[in-house]
């Protein structure tokens with residue numbers, strides 16, 4: 122629940138901003154609820170991951186970014202996509218394997234992004250996006266662009282090699298990266314205490330030489346406030362921050378997970394901390410959301426979800442011949458070669474070329 126330290130006015134958030142946060146959190150929840158339903162109807166190929174319970178983190182952190190900033194979300198962060206303007210219809214098309222989806226129906230449903238909106242496609246649960254986020258931040262610094270990269274990962278992912286390497290690298294180079302650690306207290310089914318001796322995951326930041334803090338991951342204003350301060354710090358050139366957003370897992374790792382490993386009473390406690398319920402209560406108690414505004418928002422969201430689903434269902438599945446297109450290059454099917462030029466940029470050699478010893482075959 123939001124506290125005085127996360128007061129909306131102190132954060133410079135007016136009524137419209139607060140409604141925007143709530144709208145995106147509710148939209149994420151409604152879209153994912155529909156996807157879960159479609160999954161059990163057999164309409165979603167592959168596994169089904171959602172960000173149930175993580176909405177405050179995804180929406181709160183992404184809302185702290187500027188338009189030209191970049192974000193590397195993971196499988197819990199649909200809200201970050203929505204905040205940056207990805208259409209619900211695109212999300213449905215992606216999960217329903219349609220030809221006009223972001224990956225044109227050719228990848229696991231959650232592995233998509235949108236570079237035109239500054240969203241790096243999700244690579245892997247296990248922190249593989251973090252080094253790439255650092256690369257993006259480094260590119261911005263080298264180009265003299267004051268852009269910040271927000272990179273999300275889980276508690277389990279925080280114990281993997283790429284996470285340590287990325288954070289160490291970002292610290293050493295003072296890169297403008299904000300690391301948002303979504304601690305739902307389980308790496309799949311493994312509790313945090315069984316995968317690391319570190320008591321607070323935020324403490325790890327000290328080992329990389331930058332600040333780490335813990336915030337309430339079920340309080341959207343707390344997440345927004347922490348992310349905003351970290352983004353500003355990064356933009357001033359003062360380097361990265363690690364924000365551990367602590368919350369309670371509300372739904373299985375994927376829909377295939379029955380959560381039988383959760384201790385007794387966990388689900389009830391987690392339910393009481395539902396980030397959407399908490400935020401609605403906060404707004405209602407302060408007269409920042411009327412009953413009429415709340416029901417209008419719900420009706421708008423329901424209509425948007427229906428429309429998005431119908432739009433995606435009306436789209437065709439991809440042609441099977443499309444499956445391998447662009448996997449290696451956008452080519453015409455002929456074998457071509459790349460040769461490294463002195464500037465280290467790969468340069469194309471005409472079709473029919475033999476390829477140099479250092480050449481890379483690309484189709």
Ligand SMILES: Cc1ncc(C[n+]2csc(CCOP(=O)(O)OP(=O)(O)O)c2C)c(N)n1
Pocket residue numbers: 245246247274275276277278279305307308309374
């Ligand atoms: C290299 C690799 N090892 C294992 C897995 C299986 N796996 C996927 S997510 C995950 C745990 C992730 O834990 P965490 O970062 O806490 O995220 P969450 O539990 O919220 O999914 C594991 C072990 C994988 N995808 N890739």
